[in-house]
Amino acid sequence: MEKDTILNGIKVIDLSRFLAGPYCTMLLADMGAEVIKVEGAGGDETRIIGPAMSKEDPALFSSLNRNKKSICLDVVLPKGLELLYKLVGNADVFIENYVPGTTRELKIDYECLKKINPKLIYCSISAFGNSGPYMNRPGLDIVIQAMSGIMGISGEPNGRPMRPGFPVIDMSTGSMAAYGILLGLFRKIRTNKGMKVDLSLLDQALALQGPVISMYFSSGKNPPRLGNASPFTLATDFKTKDGRYVAISIGHNGFWKRLKKILNSEILNSDHRFTTLADAFGNMKDLIPICEKKFLEKDGAIWEEMLIKGGIPCSLIKQYDEILNDPQVIHNQVIQELEHPVSEKCKAIKTPLTIDGELMIGEKIDAPLLGEHTSTILKELGYLEDDIEKFKKDKVCPQ
Secondary structure, rough: OOOOEEEEEEEEEEEEEOHHHHHHHHHHHHHEEEEEEEOOOOOOOOOOOOOOOOOOHHHHHHOOOOOEEEEOOOOOHHHHHHHHHHHHHHOOOOEEOOOHHHHHHOOOHHHHHHEEEHEEEEEEEEEOOOOOOOOOOOOHHHHHHHHHHOOHHOOOOOOOOOOOOOOOHHHHHHHHHHHHHHHHHHHHHHOOOOOEEEEHHHHHHHHHHHHHHHHHHHHHHOOOOOEEEEEEEEEEEEEEOOOOOEEEEEEOOHHHHHHHHHHHHHHHHHHHHOOOHHHHHHHHHHHHHHHHHHHHOOHHHHHHHHHHHOOOOOOOOOOOHHOOOOHHHHHHOEEEEEEEEOOEEEEEEEEEEEEEEEOOOOOOOOOOOOOOOOOHHHHHHHHOOHHHHHHHHHHOOOO
């Protein structure tokens, strides 16, 4: 009996590549949608980028494409386009992240596909938007971080601009795309109509910075780079005796009083510059050296234990070998073992949703091999084995 998942029965045709689009459709697949990943002869570029757990299991591709089916299809060829149209005619969602204008050239833009399927939810992800002066410029995560101001406000005050150590714009845009598609499906239920969902990496990057950009709106000044400090509250990290760093966040006076008690510093407890959190925040240049000196008195683990016992939000700054073995991470079942078509097992990070006590990670099937489901999908469209062999021979279906 087929598992009754939230998006069971929803069919998604996925022509996206790299990170944002594939992450979006993986979220939908984890919620039960049937996601058909349409790939050209070489496949998604992430199949060959970065380290691999095995030849058939590239780590980056696997982290973004679990629970999907793969059909190898050259949509530039007339027959390939015809096959894609047949897939779209029976689909609920279509997603692409081509440079704007390309879909029109390929005859797979929204205006074209909605004639085939008026109820289609069409999602388009671009770097800068589907119109405007930059619409034809390519742009990946670091480029958008640089342009949008994220790198401008990240890094040490006197150091070079920095980006976060993971593709935050791609991943968050993928999440927002899934949100937009779900809105489209909800609207379809209410009105029986399809719609187009447009997102750009640039817009997403600016939206994420709303709280910081509001400071610019109010002051007219560019916020300075603060390292790991926060412009809103007392939040930063400190080096400890054994060389480890502990991060803390002091959001109200209650936390500030507790921290002063734990640090047991005479100057913090007696000097009027540090009486309240607001006082301390206004005198950060004087406060930080005092705290830095105190934190160097004990090892990181000791400080973490003391701070947790005192009710202070805190953590040692951890690497993956620590956090992935952390008891809370294990309890939350964040790491899941997936079945793989070639390898015995592989590990993955689950979608961060638990609904009615059920983890959202779909059927626990790892990313597909290139063209793994080509024959199966074509048979479902009514084609015979001889037809499929001819498609492969003519390079309509290269794999």
